[in-house]
Each structure stands twice: as structure tokens, then as C-alpha cells.
Amino acid sequence: MAGTVVNLRNAVEPARCIDISKLDFSNCPVRDVMQQINGKWSTLLIECLSQKPYRFGELKRMVPDISQRMLTQTLRDLQRDGYVDREVFPTKPPSVEYRLTDLGRSLYAPLAELLNWAEANHDAVRAARTRFDEAAG
Amino acid sequence: MAGTVVNLRNAVEPARCIDISKLDFSNCPVRDVMQQINGKWSTLLIECLSQKPYRFGELKRMVPDISQRMLTQTLRDLQRDGYVDREVFPTKPPSVEYRLTDLGRSLYAPLAELLNWAEANHDAVRAARTRFDEAAG
DNA sequence: CAGAATCCACTGAGATACTG
DNA sequence: CAGTATCTCAGTGGATTCTG
Numbered sequence: 400m401a402g403t404v405v406n407l408r409n410a411v412e413p414a415r416c417i418d419i420s421k422l423d424f425s426n427c428p429v430r431d432v433m434q435q436i437n438g439k440w441s442t443l444l445i446e447c448l449s450q451k452p453y454r455f456g457e458l459k460r461m462v463p464d465i466s467q468r469m470l471t472q473t474l475r476d477l478q479r480d481g482y483v484d485r486e487v488f489p490t491k492p493p494s495v496e497y498r499l500t501d502l503g504r505s506l507y508a509p510l511a512e513l514l515n516w517a518e519a520n521h522d523a524v525r526a527a528r529t530r531f532d533e534a535a536g
Numbered sequence: 537m538a539g540t541v542v543n544l545r546n547a548v549e550p551a552r553c554i555d556i557s558k559l560d561f562s563n564c565p566v567r568d569v570m571q572q573i574n575g576k577w578s579t580l581l582i583e584c585l586s587q588k589p590y591r592f593g594e595l596k597r598m599v600p601d602i603s604q605r606m607l608t609q610t611l612r613d614l615q616r617d618g619y620v621d622r623e624v625f626p627t628k629p630p631s632v633e634y635r636l637t638d639l640g641r642s643l644y645a646p647l648a649e650l651l652n653w654a655e656a657n658h659d660a661v662r663a664a665r666t667r668f669d670e671a672a673g
Numbered sequence: 674c675a676g677a678a679t680c681c682a683c684t685g686a687g688a689t690a691c692t693g
Numbered sequence: 694c695a696g697t698a699t700c701t702c703a704g705t706g707g708a709t710t711c712t713g
Contacts, residue, residue, distance in 0.1 A: 429579060433651070433654055439571075454694085456695075465686095466687050469686060471695080479664065481661055495694080508653075509650040512646040516642070521565040521569055524569050531618075605707075606706060609706090630675065
């Protein structure tokens with residue numbers, strides 16, 4: 400953990416003769432922060448919660464192909480990183496509401512831009528895939 | 537494949553009684569486009585190539601913990617989606633250069649904003665993690 | 674040098690069943 | 694309703710070896 404600090408955004412020049420086991424990537428936000436955001440379900444759930452708070456079951460229905468297990472786990476991870484707040488209402492049966500925190504909303508700004516890009520360029524990407532697959536056979 | 541079209545960005549209201557197997561997520565850019573960008577190594581490599589073209593071995597040294605296999609595969613996937621161009625120089629031994637395409641550079645604009653956010657809020661995320669872990673025990 | 678091919682380990686993630 | 698607890702498996706990805 401206490402090895403050379405590697406922050407891809409600072410030093411991207413190819414270095415030689417590095418002992419990988421002594422590298423410390425924890426100061427690289429591209430790895431440490433993005434890894435969670437990059438999770439299979441994270442973006443989907445943040446996108447859902449960007450509208451308004453939702454309950455567990457509602458989120459499950461909004462992302463119907465997520466398993467209960469992964470929903471629980473992803474929400475907890477998002478909560479751990481400070482993007483999501485979890486509020487338990489002592490009703491019977493219990494209900495739990497999830498909402499974006501200030502940090503989560505702040506994250507959503509640039510994230511939404513990226514999603515807008517993805518939406519706007521979806522066709523271009525599909526076209527590129529077709530071209531590539533046809534060229535390759 | 538020909539089931540209900542699900543685009544999370546259009547209809548995010550929780551729906552009931554859906555047969556998952558009949559859903560078609562291929563029109564949802566949050567899934568179809570982001571899935572590749574979200575890959576473990578994709579962002580790292582795009583960030584590298586945002587500076588200038590690099591060769592295979594250089595990229596390997598810039599991301600020292602990537603395996604040759606994953607480097608090859610991720611670059612091919614990025615090329616397939618149209619983000620990266622691959623140019624082979626008929627030298628001996630051969631050298632291959634990778635560079636961002638116009639589409640790739642266009643993607644890098646919003647992506648870089650997200651990476652900037654990650655960098656700027658890295659400490660906030662780490663603090664949130666500490667808080668969460670201490671609260672949980 | 675830039676891969677392709679093979680083998681293998683780990684873990685991400687689904688299915689199911691149970692609980693407060 | 695909103696989880697937790699197992700069990701299990703498929704796919705991701707690493708290490709190694711081989712080639713133009």
C-alpha cells in the first residue's frame with residue numbers, strides 16, 4: 400500500500416521497469432472513484448434516483464433485470480461512497496427510501512452529460528460495430 | 537430480442553408485472569453504450585490516448601497492472617465501438633499505433649468532465665467511506 | 674514487438690429460501 | 694416490504710506459452 404503513488408492523471412508517460420506489486424493506485428481517482436461508478440448497476444440506479452427518491456421495490460421494478468442481491472449491494476456501495484442516502488420509515492411493513500445526496504447530485508451533473516453523449520451517439524457506435532464486424536468477417 | 541423496448545432514459549417509472557425475458561435493452565444507451573465505456577480498463581486507456589497516440593507496449597507500461605490479454609481485448613473492443621483507430625506500421629519488428637478517432641475524442645469531452653469531478657471529489661468520497669465504515673463498525 | 678492461444682483462478686452475479 | 698444467507702455457476706481476467 401505504501402509503494403509508488405500512481406495517479407494516471409498526473410503521470411501518463413510510459414515508465415519502464417516497474418514492480419507492479421509495489422504500486423499504489425489508491426490516489427488515482429480514475430481508479431478509486433470511477434471503479435464504483437463504473438459498476439454494472441451503479442449508473443442505472445443513479446439515473447433512476449436523479450428524478451426523485453424511490454423505494455427499494457420501486458427501484459427493483461425500474462431495473463427489472465437486477466437481482467435483489469445486487470440491488471441491495473449496489474445501493475449499499477453507493478451509500479458508502481456518499482452518493483445515496485437511505486431513510487427507513489418505521490411503518491409496518493417497513494419501507495425504505497433512497498435518495499441522492501448533495502454529493503450524488505453533484506456527481507450526476509457530469510454523469511448526465513456523459514449519458515446524453517451516449518444517447519446522442521448511440522447510432523454512431525452501432526454503425527461502427529457493424530463496420531468492424533463486417534470487416535472482420 | 538424483439539420484446540418490449542426498454543430505454544431507461546425515456547420511461548423510468550416503476551412498472552409492474554414485466555416478463556424480464558421479453559425485455560429488450562438494446563435501445564437503452566445507458567446500457568448498450570455505457571457498458572463498454574464502463575469496462576474496467578476502458579476509461580484508463582481512453583485517458584491515456586487522450587494525450588496522443590501510443591503504441592501497444594507503451595500503453596502496457598502506462599497501465600502496468602493490465603495483462604497483455606486484457607490490453608489486446610479492451611483495445612479491440614474500443615476499436616469496434618469506433619473510439620480507437622489502429623494503425624499497423626510494416627516495420628520489422630512490426631509496430632502498431634493506437635489513437636482516438638473523432639468519435640473517441642468527442643466521447644472524451646464529457647468523460648474528462650466526469651474524471652475531473654472524480655479527481656475533485658476524491659477526498660469527499662474517501663471521507664464518506666470512512667464515515668460509513670465507522671458507523672457500521 | 675504485438676499479439677493469439679491455452680489453461681486456470683477468482684469473483685460478480687443469479688436463483689432460491691428464509692427473516693424482522 | 695426490505696432485506697439476509699447460501700449455493701452455485703458463468704464470465705472476467707491473470708499467467709504462461711507460442712508465433713509472424
